[in-house]
Amino acid sequence: MGMPACSSREHKVKLHYSQYVDITDKLNKMDVFGIAFRDYMAGNRDGVIRVHSNIAEPEDLPVAYFFRSWDAMPEWEKTMMNQAAGHVMDVGAGAGSHALELQKRGVPVDAVDVSRGAAEVMRKRGVKHVYCADFFDIQFNHYDTILFLMNGVGIAGTLDGLYKLLQHAASMLMPGGEIIIESTDLMYMYEDADGSYRIPMGDQYYGELEYRLHYKNIVSEPFPWLFVDPESLKHAAEAAGLQMRILYVGENYNYVAALGLVPNGQDR
Numbered sequence: 001m002g003m004p005a006c007s008s009r010e011h012k013v014k015l016h017y018s019q020y021v022d023i024t025d026k027l028n029k030m031d032v033f034g035i036a037f038r039d040y041m042a043g044n045r046d047g048v049i050r051v052h053s054n055i056a057e058p059e060d061l062p063v064a065y066f067f068r069s070w071d072a073m074p075e076w077e078k079t080m081m082n083q084a085a086g087h088v089m090d091v092g093a094g095a096g097s098h099a100l101e102l103q104k105r106g107v108p109v110d111a112v113d114v115s116r117g118a119a120e121v122m123r124k125r126g127v128k129h130v131y132c133a134d135f136f137d138i139q140f141n142h143y144d145t146i147l148f149l150m151n152g153v154g155i156a157g158t159l160d161g162l163y164k165l166l167q168h169a170a171s172m173l174m175p176g177g178e179i180i181i182e183s184t185d186l187m188y189m190y191e192d193a194d195g196s197y198r199i200p201m202g203d204q205y206y207g208e209l210e211y212r213l214h215y216k217n218i219v220s221e222p223f224p225w226l227f228v229d230p231e232s233l234k235h236a237a238e239a240a241g242l243q244m245r246i247l248y249v250g251e252n253y254n255y256v257a258a259l260g261l262v263p264n265g266q267d268r
Helices: 032-043 064-068 075-083 096-105 118-127 152-156 159-171 186-190 230-239
Strands: 046-052 058-062 088-091 109-113 130-132 143-146 173-184 206-216 222-228 244-250 254-261
Touching: 032 046, 032 118, 032 206, 032 254, 046 152, 058 064, 064 075, 075 143, 075 173, 075 254, 088 096, 088 206, 088 244, 096 109, 096 143, 109 173, 118 130, 143 152, 152 159, 152 173, 152 222, 159 173, 159 254, 230 244
Parallel strands: 088 109, 088 143, 109 130, 143 173
Antiparallel strands: 046 058, 046 206, 173 254, 206 222, 244 254
């Protein structure tokens, strides 16, 4: 099996290779982000990824957005970055813009992404420590901050998956460390004109979506993605032995929360 373009540093990480379908240097044809990032680096600065979901009309996401500078980052991302301290893990690091900013500040950061193409692009852009791996396969336990930028916690897929994600992240925190998450409460999408809410009936949480990505002639398989409201995040955090505080509340129903380990002997 071909090795992904990742740096193993001085640690060992159990990599998730099952996503790579061949042993050549070609990307998996479903690696939409990786292929789009490569195209951008090759000079195609006008690329667009079309995002389809099961609850809204398709939206266009410019590839250039993943290559933005500090000045172009929204306020909530700056809040998250300014909160990052010590040894940082950037989960779902994408094209590496956040990791590069942290490096400029002298903050040690490990950039993690499951996309082989993203990992290659990050290394070309100068990110020093890149891990091409599934987050759930990483077993390090020395992080002071774990970042889930751009609703990166969506990889949990479901509320049950969120608890598992937070449990795993908590196992990698140093004492006093924090998990910093940005997400959005999608309740607003079900609001009627009279101010009431009409949430679909059933067992599925309203923030559990299905996404599909389309770039050029490449269409990904559908995949689950989670948006979580603050109260549900708090419940999942407490179940995982974490206490939550809100760092930022936006005008578009998004928010930033910091989750820290509950000290021994302290009530949650």
